[in-house]
Ligand code: ADE
C-alpha cells in the first residue's frame with residue numbers, strides 16, 4: 327500500500343465500536359500481571375502463549391481468552407489494561423472508543439465489580455485528559471451464562487450506572503439466542519441504557535432478527551451472516567442499523583477463509599451501515615489501523631471513497647454527543663478534501 331494512503335487511513339478520525347477490553351490483553355502484559363499478582367500460567371513464556379493462538383472457531387478462542395483474563399485481579403490491573411489499549415487506539419487515529427467489558431468473567435472469580443469498573447473508568451478519563459480520545463464503556467452479559475446471572479450482574483452494576491453508557495451481549499453465540507435475555511434487556515432500556523448485541527457472527531440470521539425485535543438493539547455486533555437473508559439485508563439498510571464488522575477476527579475465527587473472501591464489499595454494496603473494528607486485537611493480530619490496512623490491501627475494490635464511508639459510519643453510529651460527532655465528521659471531510 328502507498329504510504330500516502332496508509333497515512334490517510336491512520337489520520338482519518340474514526341470510532342472503534344467493537345473492542346473487548348479483555349481481548350486487548352497482550353501476552354507481554356499478561357505475563358507481567360501474572361508475575362505481579364502471583365498467578366500461575368499454563369504456558370512457559372510469551373512465545374509459547376502466542377503459539378497457542380491458532381483458533382478453529384469462536385469457542386476455541388473463548389476458552390483461551392477466558393483463561394488469560396485470570397491474571398486481572400485488582401483495580402490497577404484493569405486500569406493498566408485499558409490504558410494500554412487507549413494509547414494504541416489514539417496512535418491509530420481513533421477519536422472515540424466504545425469499549426466492551428465482561429464483568430461476569432471477573433466477578434465469577436471473586437474480583438469485586440467495583441475493582442473492574444473503577445479501573446476501566448479511570449483509564450477512560452485519563453484518555454480524555456491526556457490523549458484527547460473520548461472513551462465510554464459497554465457492559466456485556468455473557469450469553470453462555472443464565473438470565474439470572476445477567477440480572478444479578480445488572481443489579482451489581484447499578485451503583486456504577488454513570489460509568490457505562492450501554493449494555494451488550496457476547497460469548498458463545500450458537501445455542502444462546504437473544505430471546506434468552508429479553509427481560510434483562512427490557513430492564514436496561516427502562517434504565518435509559520443504550521443496547522447492542524453480538525449476532526450473526528457464527529449464529530444464523532434469525533439471531534440478528536431477534537436481537538432487533540426482542541432486545542431492540544441499536545447496533546448489531548458482527549452481523550455478517552445477514553447476507554444469507556435478503557429481506558433482513560433490506561431491513562438493516564432501510565433502518566441504517568450499524569453493523570460492527572471485525573475483519574481480522576473473522577479470519578482468525580474461520581468465519582471467512584481469507585480477507586480476500588470477506589463480505590465487507592458486499593455489505594457496503596447492499597447499502598448497509600458497516601464499520602471496521604478490531605474485536606480482540608491481542609488475539610487476532612492487530613488493532614484498528616491494521617484491520618483497515620490489511621482489509622483494504624486484500625480487497626482492491628475498496629479505496630478512498632470506502633475508507634471515508636466506513637469512518638463516517640463509525641462516527642455516526644457511535645453513542646457520542648451530537649456536537650462531538652459533528653466536529654469529528656467535519657474533520658473527517660477535511661481529511662478527504664480533494665480525494666473523493
Ligand atoms: N467475546 C470476545 N470476543 C468475542 C467475539 N468475537 N464473539 C463473541 N464473544 C466475544
Ligand code: ZN
Pocket residue numbers: 344346496524547605
Ligand atoms: Zn466481539
